[in-house]
Amino acid sequence: MTDYDVIVVGGGTSGMMAAISAAEHGAKVAVVEKNKTLGRKLLVTGGGRCNVTNNRDKEEIIAHIPGNGRFLYSAFHQYDNYDIMAFFRSNGVALKEEDHGRMFPITDKARTVLEALIEIMERLAITVYTDAPVDTLLFEDNKVAGLRLQDERELSAKSIVLSTGGRAMPRTGSTGDGYKWAKKAGHSLKPLYPTEVPVLSDEAFIQDKTLQGLSLRDVALSVLNKKGKKVITHQMDMIFTHFGISGPAVLRCSMFVHQTMQRDKTDFVTFSLDALPELSKGAVTQQLQGLMKNEGEKSTKNALKGLVPERYLLFALERLGVDENAPLKQMTPDQLEKFIEFLKDFRFTANGTLPIEKAFVTGGGINTKEVNPKTMESKFTSGLYFSGEILDYNGYTGGYNITGAFITGRIAGMHAAAQALENHE
Structure with missing residues (x-):
């Protein structure tokens, strides 16, 4: 059994940010992704140009997340859209602003953003398992213990971040897998519906x-x-x-x-x-x-x-x-x-x-009343964190959903690492 401090399930936008955040906070981190490559949905966002965030103030960004954006207030106070811009610029991704505050890489290629994230993960020695669908999460005494892959391999972890996305754009791998594991941990779902469709x-x-x-x-x-x-x-x-x-x-x-x-x-x-x-x-x-x-x-x-x-x-x-x-x-x-x-x-x-499969964004998801908004940790299962579209919040297109994904990923990863390292003692 391979042992990690933090395992992130889902190597999309939010998952990669969660993994980077956890590793920067000193944790030994693995990312488990069922696709053959990371960031498939990231590559098609913003018409393939990847609108990484929006250059507006907090209040306005939250106003553009009409589906339960208030849940993100505490997270925004720890990490915000300006931090996202600084993060990319300090990692060699130059950004430019377009209409309505939308921020894009100056290369106009989503791949630039994805390659930067992958490079940071390599630098931080994050282990990446691709083509590795998860069978189930493992819990002991209402605490996270690890997960089992469909090929029977088991990985143990002190904290797990579920970043498996919603059900919109299933061709990118978003098929709602995470919902059943969240239910296993005692969570309820707000009904899913298509949005930005x-x-x-x-x-x-x-x-x-x-x-x-x-x-x-x-x-x-x-x-x-x-x-x-x-x-x-x-x-x-x-x-x-x-x-x-x-x-x-x-x-x-x-x-x-x-x-x-x-x-x-x-x-x-x-x-x-x-x-x-x-x-x-x-x-x-x-x-x-x-x-x-x-x-x-x-x-x-x-x-x-x-x-x-x-x-x-x-x-x-x-x-x-x-x-x-x-x-x-x-x-x-x-x-x-x-x-x-x-x-x-x-x-x-x-x-x-049109149905949720044709939507850009999933509305509904894990009931945010059951998640600590300051840490993104489950209120039911210790060591279980959530980030990104699996949660019940959704924004308009224009860099708002991805801002939510980066911010919840950053917060979940940071707190998952802190908790795992505390348990090292």
């Missing part, structure tokens, strides 16, 4: 692909509850697809689709789309009245072009029964009113999202 709609205009492939820039997209109140609004780009809607604004709304359907006990939610969020309804009305006065002789299609993309405009006119080739001045006051309504508040229903 495209949304499905069976509206007729989606089914007949009227708008398929149409992108709308900088629109305000809102999820409404059954009382018609806005649950969340995101102003970003979106795209209509053959199955529904996608794009940044949609991905950010996706977790609220699930939550609202659950809360309202319905099998659909209503979206409201404002194509001109920078203009008030009054300003749009004035603009259209001006056009009717000055361009009233032109065809409706030509007089209104430039307001919104042409396909979207023609879609609106057809819905309202307006002849696109008739002069604009023939539009009735009722049609004008409905057209303004369409521009500012086009409503359509969505009935869920």
Whole structure:
């Protein structure tokens, strides 16, 4: 039986950081990974460029982790996004800032980040087992004892960090293995749901692909509850697809689709789309009245072009029964009113999202009330720590989930090492 102070199960973003942190704090560390290589999901993050963190203050980062981000407060006070940047820079990875505070390696390659992490692990003499699926974790008297691999080998440890990820993107190895071991240690799971995922709609205009492939820039997209109140609004780009809607604004709304359907006990939610969020309804009305006065002789299609993309405009006119080739001045006051309504508040229903396997991020996971937020240790089993997406918190894309992964990994590794070394005495 091979003996370690700390074993990290899962060699992804959070797991590698946990291992480095534990080794820097003096522990003898091993990483056990079922894939043939480390960091498979890391390589596909940020479109393969790896958005390592975000250059915003703590409060704003936590606000961008709408799924239970408050759990991360204590961890952030020990290690934060600026520490992540310093960590990479001091290890030879130069970073640059892009829109919305997103930080990338200047090489624009996720591999740069992965290679740096692997190099640090080699320097710290961390043992890495790849192609090594775990059969089960071993506990004795509510304490961690080690683990057994599927090939029957046993490794003993004083502390174990579970960094096995969620169930999103299973092709990278995230198949939810860690949940069953957490349950074995007495933990409960918050129901899993996909987040940062495209949304499905069976509206007729989606089914007949009227708008398929149409992108709308900088629109305000809102999820409404059954009382018609806005649950969340995101102003970003979106795209209509053959199955529904996608794009940044949609991905950010996706977790609220699930939550609202659950809360309202319905099998659909209503979206409201404002194509001109920078203009008030009054300003749009004035603009259209001006056009009717000055361009009233032109065809409706030509007089209104430039307001919104042409396909979207023609879609609106057809819905309202307006002849696109008739002069604009023939539009009735009722049609004008409905057209303004369409521009500012086009409503359509969505009935869920693509499945968790197609999502970027897993919502739900290990109940954080059962985990010490200062150390990431299990409240039930001594020496068992958690980090990353296995925990019930989730953020928007833009460097927020990976920030959570690095920070929880750093904290879990540090405290796992401290506890293991205490037990050396």
